[in-house]
Structures are given as structure tokens and as C-alpha cells.
Amino acid sequence: MSQGSSKIVPVILAGGSGTRLWPASRDAFPKQFQPLTGDLSTYQETLRRVADPALFDDPVVITSDAFRFFARRQAADVGVKATVVLEPARRDSAAAVAAAAAFVEKTRPGSAVLALAADHVVLDDEVFRDAVRLGLTAAEAGKIVVFGLVPTEPKTAYGYIRPGAALDGDDDLCLVDAFVEKPDATTALDYLRQGYLWNSGNFLFKASHMLAEFGKYAPDIAAAASEAVDKASEDIGFVRLDPDAFSTARKTSIDYAVIEKTDEIAVVKGRFRWSDVGAWDAIWQVSERDGEGNAVHGDGVVLASHDCLVHSQGILTTVVGAEGLLVVATPDAVMVAPREQAQAVKGLVDALKAGGRDEATLHRRDYRPWGYIEALVAGPRFAVKHIVVDPGGVLSLQRHQHRAEHWVVVNGTATIEIEGEAPRLLTINQSAYVPLGARHRLSNRGKIPLELIEVQSGAYLGNDDIERIEDIYQRA
Incomplete structure (x- = not known):
């Protein structure tokens, strides 16, 4: 166990999914790992920040x-050494933050x-880092610090401060x-007039103090998270929280569990530009x-x-003669909607799932620990796939x-x-x-990525027809 220092421990919450950003974001490869606004994913941009x-x-x-x-690969790609802690189930942000606080207090106390x-x-x-520096003194004094931003409209999906x-x-x-947390539209409009701030969903606190506040307002979550950390196990470099305890x-948010209830809270008025890119x-x-208000990412x-x-x-x-459209294209799905209907994409995904469409949750490119497999062509008794194995990767x-x-x-x-x-x-x-x-x-002992074309043939080609006998990633 190492002793805490004056440095801040960043905790990146990266377990969710974003169906409103379909077809780019899907359950199997969600938005935080996608390069939505540039060359890096928002997860990588957060790590670099x-x-x-x-x-x-x-x-x-x-x-x-x-x-x-x-999480491990993308962190390494931007030169960041991260400890990856695995939630055994999605229990919303309260349990995640409580477990993070317990883990940091155990491994880097203070x-x-x-x-x-x-x-x-x-x-x-x-500017964001300046806001963190400003809030650190309050956090060291025992406050939970939130970062507020001047609202631009009466959104009902945000907390107000x-x-x-x-x-x-x-x-x-x-x-x-x-x-x-999340007022109705009339109340949100009134809050704008009164000078309330949006809650950006980022928090700065002493780990020990956050655990104490959980103990006051959500002791059941505090107990579950602490036990899950105490009984955690190591798995090929990952930390697995105990599933029975966790x-x-x-299942609730940190906002409802603690932030709305605690008196030990301060706010930094953020001057940075921010978005939760929810749609x-x-x-x-x-x-x-551009000069006409159009934004293009990728080959458009x-x-x-x-x-x-x-x-x-x-x-x-390509788009010709349109106004206010969202056009999102992936190799296996295209979504077109008016900008004002962006929130309706979630309902579209629900309909696709109800219809049994694989495209609702899966991409053609299936990432594995060693690289990825991308489906190219499929028929009744055959499939053609592009396989890429990273240097050192072993299937x-x-x-x-x-x-x-058949491999080529x-x-x-x-x-x-x-x-x-x-x-x-x-x-x-x-x-x-x-x-x-x-x-x-199959393995790649070379220094450059291994690429091959795989042709599968047979009566059944499902991924569940894989009997793993040995596996360095412990999936056997």
C-alpha cells in the first residue's frame, strides 16, 4: 500500500453505453471508446486532460x-498507465464512485x-485544469467540489446548482x-433566470470524505462498495471487484445518493467549454x-x-440540398434524422432490438484482446472475414x-x-x-500487425461454435 500524496488521483468512469449515438455507438463498442469529434476517443481525450x-x-x-x-489498449495508445478496475455489474454512478473512493483510499490513502x-x-x-486547481483547496478542506457551467437552455437532463x-x-x-437533479422544463427555465449553473457531472473530493458522506446518506452502497474492494481479485493485470458484494x-446515481443530500459541497464556476455529447x-x-454551419467527420x-x-x-x-440534418454512416448502417429529433435515436435503437437486428448492438468489427475481426461477406454456408492480430497477440x-x-x-x-x-x-x-x-x-510474433483473410465454410458459422482449450487472456 502506498501513501497518498498532494497529487490528485483521476478516476475515469467508463462503463456506460450511449444508444442515442447509434450507429457509431453500440453496446459492444460504446461512445466513450469512439473517435466522435477527432482522431481520439473521448476516453482518450479525458485521459490526456x-x-x-x-x-x-x-x-x-x-x-x-x-x-x-x-480501456487498457486505448490508455496505452496515448501513453497513459492506468489501473483498470472492473465492475461485475452495472449499478449506476453511485456504486462506481463509492468503489473508486474505497479503492483509492485503500491503495493511496489520503x-x-x-x-x-x-x-x-x-x-x-x-482552463479545465485551472478549475481543478481552484477546487483542490476546498476538497482538501473536506468539501465535495462540483463543476458548474452557465446554462445555455433549460435542459431537463442535467442537475442544477x-x-x-x-x-x-x-x-x-x-x-x-x-x-x-433533473428538474421539469418549467422549473429549469426558472433556474436559468435565477442564475443556477448546470452540473457537469465531474467531482473533486478526498476519498475518505466521500466514503464518510456515503456512510451518512447511502450506507448500504458504502458497505457494498467497500466489501467489493476488500474482496477484489487480480486478473491478468485487471482488478476485479467482488461480484457478490458489488x-x-x-442502483442509483451519485447525484441522488449523496450530492443532493450533503451539506459539504462547493462549486467551481467553470469557464471551460463542455458537452456531455449525449446525442x-x-x-x-x-x-x-464551415461557413454554412456544416460539420463533417470522416469521408463526407x-x-x-x-x-x-x-x-x-x-x-x-454525401449530402446535397439539405438543412439541419444528422447523417451518420457506418459500414453496415446509416442513420438520417433532423437535428431536432436527435433524442429519438434511442427509440429507434429500441425498435431495432425488438426486431432482432444485430446491428442494434454489434458492429461488423469485433474487437478482441489480441486485435479484431471484421466481417466482409456472409452467405448461407460461408463467411469471409478480415483478421488483424497486434504484435504479440495470440489467439x-x-x-x-x-x-x-482457410487463412491467407x-x-x-x-x-x-x-x-x-x-x-x-x-x-x-x-x-x-x-x-x-x-x-x-494463430499468433503474431512479429513487429508489425498481422493481417489475414479468413474464409469460413460449414453448416453453422456462429461465434458460439468456438471451443477454447487454452487462452492467455483467460477466456477458456
């Missing part, structure tokens, strides 16, 4: 088992924590007179736009159009009961093992056949 070693310690990431390899959502956009990183008396003579750091935590109209709002062309968003992943997407030793496979290497060098054959190397344009039922494994 708190990477100043003079102010921040190494971050803790709270996410689910399904996203553990995304530390301050900055809890951040992984799916928010902040356009002024240094009424600032009170200034602290330390600074009008940008105040006590909180009232905190109200599952007893009540595609928010992506348009935070994007750079817009002509004679105004105030449109084009977000394209991998295919040319499980496996076999299939209903299909055979198109880049890099593969080390292959097929039952009944000696292990061998395959280089570009070389191929191998894997008979039905044969145990086999």
Missing part, C-alpha cells in the same frame, strides 16, 4: 468486463480524487445553496463547422446544405464442430499451429487450411 504529472497521479479507470481490453465521465468533451483543457457565498474571496469558488449495491446534435454543436462531402452533421466511418457519405487454442477455415496472409507473418501438423510460419500470399474439428492457434 489529466496527464499532467505535476498535478495528477496515475489514473484509475472503472469499467465493465466487456470493455476491459478497450488522496484527493477527481471523478470524470469518460464520454464528455471539454474544449479548453488548460445554486451558488452561495464565495470561498476564500474568490467568486468562482462558492458554497452550494441548493442542488437539484451486486448488493442499490448527435451535441456532436454538431461541439464540432468545427456536403453541397448546397446548411447546419448539417455528416459523420462517416469508412464509406463516402486461443480452439476448435470448431461445424466449420472449416496479406500482411505480416503468422505463426500457426494446426493439429496433426508441425508449427510453421506463413508470410504474405501464403495460406493454410484448418479442417473441421482440428485444434488450431
Whole structure:
């Protein structure tokens, strides 16, 4: 156990999903890991925002088992060493924050924590860090510090903060007179007139003090989270919270569980530009736009159009003579809607799920610990896939009961093992056949990504026809 320091421990909450940003965001690959407004995902941008070693310690990431390899890989890609803590079930933000506070207090006692959502956009990183520095003194003095922003409209999806008396003579750091979570539209409009602030959903606090406040206002959640941390286990570098303990935590938000109830709260008036990018109209709002108000991400062309968003992943997407449209294209789905109907995308996804459409939750590209598989073509008894294996990546030793496979290497060098054959190397344009039922494994011992085309043939080609015998990622 290491002792806490004056540095702040960032805690990145990265376990949710965002159906309103379909088809880019889906349950299997949600919005926080997607490059929605630039080259990096919002998760990576958040990690970089708190990477100043003079102010921040190494971050803790709270996410689910399904996203553990995304979290580790994307952190490494931006040069950040993160401790990834796995929630065994989604219990909303209260249990996540309580577990994070318990984990930090156990591993870095005495530390301050900055809890951040992984799916928010902040356009002024240094201004944001200045706000954190301003709030740190209040957090060290025992306050839970929230970051308030001047509202631009009476949104009902946000919490509202009424600032009170200034602290330390600074009008940008105040006590909180009232905190109200998600008011109705009439009340929200009245709050705008009274000078309330939006709650940005980011919190700065001493870990020990947050645990004490949970003990006062949500002792059941505090007990479940603390036990889950005390009984946590290590799994190939990940920290797994105890599932039995964590599952007893009540499902509610940190706002309802603690923030609305505590008196120990202060607010920093944030001067940074911020968005929770909860829907595609928010992506348009935070994007750079041309003289006609159009924003384009990816391979898109817009002509004679105004105030449109084009977000394209991998295919040319064109818009002509439109106004106020959201056009989002992925290799297997396209979504078009007026900007004012952005919130209705959630209902569209619900309808797709009810209809049994795989596109509602799955992408063609299926990420694995070692790389990814992308579906190219499929028929009644065959499928063609593009497989990319990262340097050092090793697929499980496996076999299939209903299909055979044919591999053709198109880049890099593969080390292959097929039952009944000696292990061998395959280089570009070389191929191998894997008979039905044969145990086999594929790995990349080279320095560059291995790419190959896999042709599957057989009576049944489902992913559940994989019998894993050995696996370095402990999926067997």
C-alpha cells in the first residue's frame, strides 16, 4: 500500500453505453471508446486532460468486463498507465464512485480524487485544469467540489446548482445553496433566470470524505462498495471487484445518493467549454463547422446544405440540398434524422432490438484482446472475414464442430499451429487450411500487425461454435 500524496488521483468512469449515438455507438463498442469529434476517443481525450504529472497521479479507470481490453489498449495508445478496475455489474454512478473512493483510499490513502465521465468533451483543457486547481483547496478542506457551467437552455437532463457565498474571496469558488437533479422544463427555465449553473457531472473530493458522506446518506452502497474492494481479485493485470458484494449495491446515481443530500459541497464556476455529447446534435454543436454551419467527420462531402452533421466511418457519405440534418454512416448502417429529433435515436435503437437486428448492438468489427475481426461477406454456408492480430497477440487454442477455415496472409507473418501438423510460419500470399474439428492457434510474433483473410465454410458459422482449450487472456 502506498501513501497518498498532494497529487490528485483521476478516476475515469467508463462503463456506460450511449444508444442515442447509434450507429457509431453500440453496446459492444460504446461512445466513450469512439473517435466522435477527432482522431481520439473521448476516453482518450479525458485521459490526456489529466496527464499532467505535476498535478495528477496515475489514473484509475472503472469499467465493465466487456470493455476491459478497450480501456487498457486505448490508455496505452496515448501513453497513459492506468489501473483498470472492473465492475461485475452495472449499478449506476453511485456504486462506481463509492468503489473508486474505497479503492483509492485503500491503495493511496489520503488522496484527493477527481471523478470524470469518460464520454464528455471539454474544449479548453488548460482552463479545465485551472478549475481543478481552484477546487483542490476546498476538497482538501473536506468539501465535495462540483463543476458548474452557465446554462445555455433549460435542459431537463442535467442537475442544477445554486451558488452561495464565495470561498476564500474568490467568486468562482462558492458554497452550494441548493442542488437539484433533473428538474421539469418549467422549473429549469426558472433556474436559468435565477442564475443556477448546470452540473457537469465531474467531482473533486478526498476519498475518505466521500466514503464518510456515503456512510451518512447511502450506507448500504458504502458497505457494498467497500466489501467489493476488500474482496477484489487480480486478473491478468485487471482488478476485479467482488461480484457478490458489488451486486448488493442499490442502483442509483451519485447525484441522488449523496450530492443532493450533503451539506459539504462547493462549486467551481467553470469557464471551460463542455458537452456531455449525449446525442448527435451535441456532436454538431461541439464540432468545427464551415461557413454554412456544416460539420463533417470522416469521408463526407456536403453541397448546397446548411447546419448539417455528416459523420462517416469508412464509406463516402454525401449530402446535397439539405438543412439541419444528422447523417451518420457506418459500414453496415446509416442513420438520417433532423437535428431536432436527435433524442429519438434511442427509440429507434429500441425498435431495432425488438426486431432482432444485430446491428442494434454489434458492429461488423469485433474487437478482441489480441486485435479484431471484421466481417466482409456472409452467405448461407460461408463467411469471409478480415483478421488483424497486434504484435504479440495470440489467439486461443480452439476448435470448431461445424466449420472449416482457410487463412491467407496479406500482411505480416503468422505463426500457426494446426493439429496433426508441425508449427510453421506463413508470410504474405501464403495460406493454410484448418479442417473441421482440428485444434488450431494463430499468433503474431512479429513487429508489425498481422493481417489475414479468413474464409469460413460449414453448416453453422456462429461465434458460439468456438471451443477454447487454452487462452492467455483467460477466456477458456
